[in-house]
Amino acid sequence: xxxxxxxxxxxxxxxxxxxxxxxxxxxxxxxxxxxxxxxxxxxxxxxxxxxxxxxxxxxxxxxxxxxxxxxxxxxxxxxxxxxxxxxxxxxxxxxxxxxxxxxxxxxxxxxxxxxxxxxxxxxxxxxxxxxxxxxxxxxxxxxxxxxxxxxxxxxxxxxxxxxxxxxxxxxxxxxxxxxxxxxxxxxxxxxxxxxxxxxxxxxxxxxxxxxxxxxxxxxxxxxxxxxxxxxxxxxxxxxxxxxxxxxxxxxxxxxxxxxxxxxxxxxxxxxxxxxxxxxxxxxxxxxxxxxxxxxxxxxxxxxxxxxx
Numbered sequence: 001x002x003x004x005x006x007x008x009x010x011x012x013x014x015x016x017x018x019x020x021x022x023x024x025x026x027x028x029x030x031x032x033x034x035x036x037x038x039x040x041x042x043x044x045x046x047x048x049x050x051x052x053x054x055x056x057x058x059x060x061x062x063x064x065x066x067x068x069x070x071x072x073x074x075x076x077x078x079x080x081x082x083x084x085x086x087x088x089x090x091x092x093x094x095x096x097x098x099x100x101x102x103x104x105x106x107x108x109x110x111x112x113x114x115x116x117x118x119x120x121x122x123x124x125x126x127x128x129x130x131x132x133x134x135x136x137x138x139x140x141x142x143x144x145x146x147x148x149x150x151x152x153x154x155x156x157x158x159x160x161x162x163x164x165x166x167x168x169x170x171x172x173x174x175x176x177x178x179x180x181x182x183x184x185x186x187x188x189x190x191x192x193x194x195x196x197x198x199x200x201x202x203x204x205x206x207x208x209x210x211x212x213x214x215x216x217x218x219x220x221x222x223x224x225x226x227x228x229x230x231x232x233x234x235x236x237x238x239x240x241x242x243x244x245x246x247x248x249x250x251x252x253x254x255x256x257x258x259x260x261x262x263x264x265x266x267x268x269x270x271x272x273x274x275x276x277x278x279x280x281x282x283x284x285x286x287x288x289x290x291x292x293x294x295x296x297x298x299x300x301x302x303x304x305x306x307x308x
Contacts, residue, residue, distance in 0.1 A: 008242045013234050016294035023178055023291055026283070030181025033188035038142070042188055044097070045195025048142040050134050051097035052109045055083075056127040058090040058120065067092060070119040074111060083268050091128070093268065102134030145199040152206055153177055160210075164217055167299045172213045175292035179209045182283045187276055197273040205280025208255070212248060212288040219244050220293070233300050237293050245289075252285045 036042040046053050064082045071078050075096045083091040094112060099105040109132055116125040133141075156176050161169035180202050187198060219240040226236070256278060263274035 008245055010242060010245075011238060012241045012289055013238050013294055013297055016290065016297065019290035019294065023182075023287070026182035026185060027178055029185030029189070030183075031185075033185045034181070036188060037184070037194055038146070040142075043191050043193050045193045045198075046095060046097055046131065046133050047195040048139075048145075049097045050099055050102075050105065050139075051095060051132075052099070052105050052112070053129075053131040054094045054109065054112060054127060055129045056092065056094075056125050058092075058123050058125055060123045061090055062092075062120065062123065064092070067094075071112065071115060074115060075108060078112070081268050092125075099134065102132065105132045105134060141196065145196070148199065149180060149202060149206075152203055153180075156206070156210055160214070160217070163214070164221065167296060168217055171292045171295040171299070172210060172217070174295055175213055175287040176206050176209050178291050179205055179280060179283050179287050182287075183276055183279045186279050186283075187272075190275065192272045192275060195272070197270070198276055201273050201276035201280060204277065205284055208280065209284035209287060212251070212284055213292045215244055215247065216240060216288055216293055220296070234297055237297055241289055241293060248285055248288065252281050255281050 033042065037044070037048075040049060064080060068080045071080065071094070077097050079095045081093045081095075083093060096108050096112070099108060109130060113125075113127070153173055153176060156169070156173050158169070160172040183202060183205060187194070192198065220237055223236040223240045223243075224233075259274055259277045259281065262270055263278065266274060
């Protein structure tokens, strides 16, 4: 049977110290990004910062510079994004963030629609969707998103603890936390807009990373039975990672193909979500090999359990 990745015999565990150093850098970057997001100093979407989003289209072609010029005298933070919409080719998203109150948000929406009606009198801007979120609602959504991520991490440690053992649960949770922080930090560096879709991507990649880790841990449990009498704990871990390497690569490559299509065809609305998922797939694959399993090895070296 044809295999993209042939049988390998790579000493992954031998590179764990270098991997740990790289992972600490990613996590530190993610913690910094989490602080910036928590204080609202990152590129926050209207879901968390509050604001107005008008999505609509013109009947006739309009240049994006022309539209930006028409709105330049309204609000300092007004943003215009052109959409690659096949049904409505002249579609745009107009955003403005950080209103003082929800009432101000409604006032901004009314002002923008009035200016568009005046400036493009013979080429009406048809509203397809309108979202107005006050700052209090945005702050509440940000707190709820944080709770959702923390609860998911707790659920992971309990599940792995029951299925394998406590140290495997801790290792899987640390790897998942690593993945979430890494993608959060990389998203901040790329100046992606943090909204509910980014939170959805973070929760999705947590489940993806856990699935990959469970596959590795399942193989480790089987191989430990073979190596028990020989006392080669590291050998069992390395063998397990090499045996599932082809499966891990095939799964990740297939997911990347799908998410890549979503990135190029899904339009501007799904762009940040797709980028976050792509980062998550790559980081999740890395952590299953270089984070979760090496943590179990380090735990065994300090507190032997299976090979006394």
